[in-house]
Amino acid sequence: MKGRLLFRLYTASVLLGICFICAFRVSHFPTEGKVERWGWIGLFVAELWFSFYGFLTIVVRWNPVSRRTFKDRLSHRYEKNLPGVDIFICTADPTVEPPSLVINTALSLMAYDYPAEKLNIYLSDDGGSELTFYAMLEASRFCKIWLPFCRKFKVEPRSPAAYFGSAVEPLDDPLNYKEWLSVKESFEDMMMRIHTTTKLGKISKDIRKQHKGFREWDVVSSRRDHQTILQILLDGRDPGAVDIEGEHLPTLVYLAREKKPQYHHNFKAGAVNALIRVSSKISNSPIIMNVDCDMYSNNSECVRDTMCFFMDEEKGHEIAYVQYPQHFHNLKKNDIYASSFLVEQELELLGVDGNGGPCYLGTGCFHRRDALCGKKYSKELKINWKEVNDKTKIEESAIALEETCKVLASCTYEQNKKWGKEMGLKYGFPVEDIVTGLSIQCNGWRSVYTNPERKGFAGLGPTTLLQSLIQQKRWSEGHLQIFLSKYCPLLYGHKKIPLKLRLSYCPYNTWAANSLPTLYIVAVPSLCLLRGIPLFPKISSPWVIPFVYVAFAHRAYSLGEFLWLGGTLKGWCNLQRIWVFKRTTSFLFGFFDTILKLFGFSEQVFALTAKVADEDVSERYEQEVMEFGASSPMFSIIATLALLNLFCLAGSTLKKVIVKDTNMVEVLDQFGLQILGCCLLVMINLPIYQALFFRRDNGRLPPSTTYQSMIIALLACAIAIY
Numbered sequence: 112m113k114g115r116l117l118f119r120l121y122t123a124s125v126l127l128g129i130c131f132i133c134a135f136r137v138s139h140f141p142t143e144g145k146v147e148r149w150g151w152i153g154l155f156v157a158e159l160w161f162s163f164y165g166f167l168t169i170v171v172r173w174n175p176v177s178r179r180t181f182k183d184r185l186s187h188r189y190e191k192n193l194p195g196v197d198i199f200i201c202t203a204d205p206t207v208e209p210p211s212l213v214i215n216t217a218l219s220l221m222a223y224d225y226p227a228e229k230l231n232i233y234l235s236d237d238g239g240s241e242l243t244f245y246a247m248l249e250a251s252r253f254c255k256i257w258l259p260f261c262r263k264f265k266v267e268p269r270s271p272a273a274y275f276g277s278a279v280e281p282l283d284d285p286l287n288y289k290e291w292l293s294v295k296e297s298f299e300d301m302m303m304r305i306h307t308t309t310k311l312g313k314i315s316k317d318i319r320k321q322h323k324g325f326r327e328w329d330v331v332s333s334r335r336d337h338q339t340i341l342q343i344l345l346d347g348r349d350p351g352a353v354d355i356e357g358e359h360l361p362t363l364v365y366l367a368r369e370k371k372p373q374y375h376h377n378f379k380a381g382a383v384n385a386l387i388r389v390s391s392k393i394s395n396s397p398i399i400m401n402v403d404c405d406m407y408s409n410n411s412e413c414v415r416d417t418m419c420f421f422m423d424e425e426k427g428h429e430i431a432y433v434q435y436p437q438h439f440h441n442l443k444k445n446d447i448y449a450s451s452f453l454v455e456q457e458l459e460l461l462g463v464d465g466n467g468g469p470c471y472l473g474t475g476c477f478h479r480r481d482a483l484c485g486k487k488y489s490k491e492l493k494i495n496w497k498e499v500n501d502k503t504k505i506e507e508s509a510i511a512l513e514e515t516c517k518v519l520a521s522c523t524y525e526q527n528k529k530w531g532k533e534m535g536l537k538y539g540f541p542v543e544d545i546v547t548g549l550s551i552q553c554n555g556w557r558s559v560y561t562n563p564e565r566k567g568f569a570g571l572g573p574t575t576l577l578q579s580l581i582q583q584k585r586w587s588e589g590h591l592q593i594f595l596s597k598y599c600p601l602l603y604g605h606k607k608i609p610l611k612l613r614l615s616y617c618p619y620n621t622w623a624a625n626s627l628p629t630l631y632i633v634a635v636p637s638l639c640l641l642r643g644i645p646l647f648p649k650i651s652s653p654w655v656i657p658f659v660y661v662a663f664a665h666r667a668y669s670l671g672e673f674l675w676l677g678g679t680l681k682g683w684c685n686l687q688r689i690w691v692f693k694r695t696t697s698f699l700f701g702f703f704d705t706i707l708k709l710f711g712f713s714e715q716v717f718a719l720t721a722k723v724a725d726e727d728v729s730e731r732y733e734q735e736v737m738e739f740g741a742s743s744p745m746f747s748i749i750a751t752l753a754l755l756n757l758f759c760l761a762g763s764t765l766k767k768v769i770v771k772d773t774n775m776v777e778v779l780d781q782f783g784l785q786i787l788g789c790c791l792l793v794m795i796n797l798p799i800y801q802a803l804f805f806r807r808d809n810g811r812l813p814p815s816t817t818y819q820s821m822i823i824a825l826l827a828c829a830i831a832i833y
């Protein structure tokens with residue numbers, strides 16, 4: 112409560128400061144010089160944009176809510192009537208997303224603390240790889256010892272790789288220890304077999320004989336051209352599908368939807384939609400959960416937690432989806448690439464929830480099947496949980512289902528149907544999740560964000576600079592596309608969702624638009640410093656106060672917030688650096704690609720985020736050394752801007768020293784803020800100078816980038832001077 116009051120006071124004071132800044136900009140407009148005038152106008156526009164953007168981020172922070180569940184009450188009332196859950200895992204490439212990673216995710220989900228006969232796990236393999244299929248076959252066997260083991264030892268997290276990677280051996284009880292060790296050994300044996308086949312790149316004859324499914328690959332010509340492959344590896348209805356203790360097993364299904372070069376497959380959205388249809392025939396659970404293949408379940412009670420929302424007697428029937436944060440387990444404490452999205456996950460999404468419901472983040476989300484399939488909210492859709500399990504009984508045998516469902520995952524099935532438009536995940540946007548969530552909300556449904564103490568899911572965030580920038584480009588581009596399409600939250604949500612929720616989408620939707628003002632702010636004031644054009648009030652003038660106050664208060668608030676949410680000081684500094692980098696590269700490219708796409712010049716692609724890295728790359732990440740390694744247009748921009756600021760700072764100092772009759776005090780008075788800004792930028796860019804000139808390892812910036820950026824930066828400085 113106190114925090115909220117303080118926040119509102121801070122907001123009001125900054126607003127006042129901004130008013131003064133505007134007054135200064137208008138009243139001190141330069142009367143002479145074309146360059147001076149345009150420099151001034153540009154800066155004013157950038158400042159106005161950032162003020163507006165700041166307003167949006169305040170809307171997002173205005174009213175955060177956090178939620179708590181009471182699982183014991185749920186079990187007490189509804190244990191017998193818990194609904195089935197269909198869990199979707201998406202994978203797309205066996206090299207970027209190794210099969211061993213995928214099955215650890217699958218195993219963690221199969222081991223949820225939830226009646227196993229009500230869990231159905233589906234894997235969509237857009238890589239159409241028999242290596243992944245083989246790994247799934249191994250998982251379908253290993254789960255028979257893994258699930259009882261999880262129950263007995265109360266394992267957490269239930270991804271075997273994550274668990275054995277950090278667990279302490281239960282040495283106190285010799286009998287238990289023996290059992291523990293034997294499960295660990297079988298797990299390691301299995302991983303070994305999977306690694307060997309993956310490395311080999313093909314399946315041996317012996318393994319081939321183990322399952323009829325491998326025969327499907329006899330006719331597969333490539334991953335872009337093959338028939339539907341659907342295999343039910345475990346059928347939960349089958350009385351024989353039990354673990355070593357005789358307990359039920361969940362259903363486990365492998366699907367590689369049909370691919371033909373002449374049909375667009377719509378990336379992950381297409382994959383999920385195929386799964387929605389196929390699962391409707393096999394298990395048809397009223398609740399659907401989906402995760403990316405790297406996001407294992409980190410909290411075995413998540414499904415129960417979620418049901419507390421869906422089965423709530425008062426409000427449950429209004430809820431379309433329950434979103435968990437995207438937590439990454441591979442990031443270091445200081446998070447040099449700011450991949451963790453700490454503030455977004457721990458604060459902003461709580462605020463969006465308070466404003467009407469969080470966005471759908473594409474992974475770690477539970478959906479009501481009806482809502483995901485495009486149904487509009489109505490009281491009639493209220494589920495009677497006491498009946499739901501009898502209604503969803505399916506009689507067909509597994510073999511028959513495998514045949515009859517194939518057509519649902521074919522390339523032509525969606526022709527002349529509403530899939531991708533009004534049903535399922537939406538097509539055509541690189542952030543299919545956001546636009547889908549928005550349209551569900553606009554159909555009258557509510558959504559909730561829940562962030563239990565023990566994180567629900569844990570995945571892999573990017574651990575190189577380029578990976579992170581490319582991911583950000585896809586996101587910023589996707590968001591801007593939504594903003595410029597008919598789904599623009601401001602218009603599309605009119606009269607459907609509250610204004611504050613529509614506004615809450617905007618800071619993300621307009622990420623890409625930040626690129627131009629940021630580019631201006633990091634380049635122009637420094638160049639003007641070199642040329643001798645003042646853009647800010649004198650240090651001795653009272654007008655300097657609002658500038659200093661707004662800049663200082665804004666950053667101090669941001670730092671305070673970051674530390675309060677559990678970040679480190681170094682982590683915050685890294686965030687500031689990445690903030691500049693991504694706005695001047697990812698967002699810039701995202702911006703222009705969106706414009707090009709608007710005019711039909713550019714095609715949609717989906718660059719997968721790498722989930723494995725070379726050893727020396729990982730080592731540098733551990734040591735918090737920034738990774739470049741290759742040349743990229745993004746790196747060229749970063750290096751050029753870094754050098755530009757260095758040259759401007761050096762050049763203007765030199766100018767003052769050479770021209771003897773300048774009064775140092777007067778110069779500092781006139782240009783104080785510009786010099787300060789330039790110094791800050793140079794400090795932010797220290798790792799860049801290091802990578803350009805001092806490093807010798809493979810992760811440094813290549814010499815070609817060094818030369819290129821030097822020439823451009825020098826040229827810009829020369830133009831500024833003359």
Ligand SMILES: O=c1ccn([C@@H]2O[C@H](COP(=O)(O)OP(=O)(O)O[C@H]3O[C@H](CO)[C@@H](O)[C@H](O)[C@H]3O)[C@@H](O)[C@H]2O)c(=O)[nH]1
Nearest residue numbers: 201202203237378379382403404472473474541542719720
């Ligand atoms: O043709 C495709 C491409 C991707 N995927 C899957 O999509 C998921 C996300 O891909 P990833 O490379 O990990 O991208 P991220 O940037 O980490 O993904 C984030 O951003 C995406 C939207 O851009 C969301 O869909 C994701 O849920 C969200 O985690 C992965 O499981 C992929 O296997 C497919 O199934 N088919």
Ligand SMILES: [Mn+2]
Nearest residue numbers: 403405571720
């Ligand atoms: Mn990912």
